[in-house]
Amino acid sequence: MIELDSITRSFQVGDQSVRALRGVSVTIAAGEFVSIMGPSGSGKSTLLNLLGLLDRSDSGMYRLDGLDVTALTDAEAARVRREKIGFVFQFFHLVPRLSAADNVALPMMLAGVQPTLRKERVARLLADVGLSQRASHLPGQLSGGQLQRVAIARAMSMNPTLLLADEPTGNLDRSTGRDVLTLLEELNRRGTTLIVVTHDQEIGARAGRRIAMEDGQVVADSCPSGEGP
Amino acid sequence: MTSRDTFSLAWGSLAHQPGRTLLIALAMSIGVASVVVLTALGEGARRYVLDQFASLGTGLLIVIPGRAETSGGAPGVLSGQTTRDLTLADADAVARLRGVERVAPLNVGVAQVSRGGLSREAVLLGSTASLLEIRHMRLIQGHYLPAGPSDQATQVCVLGLRIRAELFGQANALGEWLRIGDRRFRVIGVLATQGQQMGFDSDETVAIPVAAAQQLFNTASLFRILVEARGRDAVAPVKEDLLALLKARHENDADVTVITQDAVLATFDRIFTALTLAVSGIAAISLGVAGVLIMNVMLVSVAQRRSEIGLLKALGATASQVRDLFLAEAGLIAALGAVIGLLLGLAASFVLGRIYPVLPITPPLWAMAAAVTTALVAALLFAWLPARKAARLDAALALARR
Incomplete structure (x- = not known):
């Protein structure tokens, strides 16, 4: 599903070059639940952005579903994001002026899905996260847990094979965070590959596979599928 | 999408x-409205002037003896250089040309007009019955000059309103006799007041048959021949035929000048159109300013x-x-502004039209279309930079933790 080979990425901060990733090589199979953990500045968010095609590596090779995505044009990358990748963010990133239903519909809108089909799928997606009653609510009228569930419904709206979550529970209290995690695990059970970046040891522990990062390198991999279990 | x-x-x-949104749209709408109002004013002025000229007859050609271009000076009759005069026979020949509706030979002079003890100088117009129609004059009493051969020196006259008043007072003028120069003429009609026309105040004129005027002034020549073509389209061919005819009649010497009303009209048309365009161009600058405003606001919005x-x-x-999303926003604002601006402009034009009823103030359709198009183009052009900035935004950075 995902093959990373010696990925490097550095940023220019002031007159200093910061090497966020120094040769990361990871292979993740379809359907895995992977947690990426590590201290701040370890490169885990950069890795997630790279995986989500929001960022490009300086060198190395990234294959997604057998397709080399390192050299995609901007439009091609957008298409891959649209069709294969769902994002869940720490700060939810819902558009405040759009209702829950419209937020969930946004990726389908961008993909040009017909309005009638869109409506149907939005209803089903909201039902899946238990928010059918809140479809017409604006984000300002929803609680943090509900917001994250709307965001998850949105991430799943194009039925992606890869779900990337960046601190999905970081902004939620413990019990709500657990609910959200349960929801993500449920999606993973249905076949979606789930990669979660987190500080939370509990989430890390629940993942089937734990990758620990430090200084832009993978320092531990509990079940390195690339090398065979 | x-x-x-x-x-x-x-x-x-x-x-x-x-x-x-409303504030930017308002800025846009002021630009659109000013284009609409200013072009409406310009067009109104243009049409006002053209209407004034058209009231003189748009199919009018004026034949003047002498050639304007030979000496670069005034036509010969003024400088006394003309070789051949225009004659009544010329006028009659012109009247037989194809496309000519009517012809009025014209002789002009000043003569003493007297009745009993009252006497004054008046401009004497020697012409024929056709002059009435050619100059779009109206009678309030009696008849105009008699129709019939132009060389018939009937001793009748038609008075301008003021001449009539000064010579007859409240008394009846029709059928009365008066003396013009050394001859007696009978009053057969009185002109309605008309105001200034081509340098004459028709109220101050006395019209008599052209043959009588020639006798009075002891001349065989004409001052002018007024020719009315059958409609505007006939003016050009008539002018050509007319020049050819008179050249043939004048021993192959093209010694007349023909002025067409159309040419004068076209000149005024051009002047006013240029003025209107200049004024609306200045107004269009405000659309550019509104465009800059849109750019500004969009840049903030992107940030x-x-x-x-x-x-x-x-x-x-x-x-x-x-x-496209950001361009659509700019386009929508501009469209909103354009609609408000059109309404404002139309309302202002309507009010102006009420204040200056003589000016036919209606915003021309082309100006409204141009104003709206300029507004949209300016908005999209100026929104291009912010929109491109948004499109090039680094998603990873933009999503980074707040």
Whole structure:
């Protein structure tokens, strides 16, 4: 599903070059639940952005579903994001002026899905996260847990094979965070590959596979599928 | 993404900040309204002047003896250089040309007009019955000069309103006799007041048959021949035929000048159109200013909505989709402004039309279309930079933790 080979990425901060990733090589199979953990500045968010095609590596090779995505044009990358990748963010990133239903519909809108089909799928997606009653609510009228569930419904709206979550529970209290995690695990059970970046040891522990990062390198991999279990 | 979705998303973000949206639209609408009003005024002035000229007859040709271009000076009759005079026979020959509706030979002079003890100088117009129609004059009493051969020196006259008043007072003038120069003429009609026309105040004139005028002034020549063509289209061919005819009649010497009303009209038309365009061009600058305003606000908006833009990209929006979204916002604002501006402009034109009823103030359709198009083009042009900026935004950075 995902093959990373010696990925490097550095940023220019002031007159200093910061090497966020120094040769990361990871292979993740379809359907895995992977947690990426590590201290701040370890490169885990950069890795997630790279995986989500929001960022490009300086060198190395990234294959997604057998397709080399390192050299995609901007439009091609957008298409891959649209069709294969769902994002869940720490700060939810819902558009405040759009209702829950419209937020969930946004990726389908961008993909040009017909309005009638869109409506149907939005209803089903909201039902899946238990928010059918809140479809017409604006984000300002929803609680943090509900917001994250709307965001998850949105991430799943194009039925992606890869779900990337960046601190999905970081902004939620413990019990709500657990609910959200349960929801993500449920999606993973249905076949979606789930990669979660987190500080939370509990989430890390629940993942089937734990990758620990430090200084832009993978320092531990509990079940390195690339090398065979 | 379908364009309908693009516009509905763009509209959503505009409606989210109604105050800001309305203010920019207002700036745009002032530009559109000023273009509409100023062109309406310019067009009104143009049409006013053209109407004034048209009231003299748009099919009018004036034949003047002498050639304007030979000496670069005035036509011969003024400088006394003309070789051959225009004659009544010339006028009659012109009248037989194809495309000519009517012809009025004209002799002009000043003569003493007296009745009993009252006497004054008056401009004497020697002409024929056709002059009445050619000059669009009206009678309030009696008849105009008698129709019939132009060389018939009937001793009758038609008085201008003021001459009549000064010579007859309240008394009846019709059928009375008066003395012009050394001859007696009978009053057969009185002209309605007409105001200034081509240098004469028709109220101060006395019209007599052209043959009688020639006798009075002891001349065989004509001052002018007024020719009315059958409609505007006939003016050009008539002018050509007329010149050829008179050249043939004048021993192959092209010694007359023909002025067409059309040429004068066309000149005024050009002057006023140029003026209107200049004025509306200046007004269009305000549309450019409104465009800069849109750019400004869009730049701020892009900065404010970084995370939303980043989100759209993460959800699979391409750079061109993001760009189109911002362009759609600019286009919608401009369209809103244009609609408000058109309404404002039409309302202002209506009010102006009420204040200056003599001016036919209606904004021309082309000006309204041009104003709206300029508004849209300016908005899209100036929104291009912010939209491109949004499209090029680094999604990963934009989504980074706040």
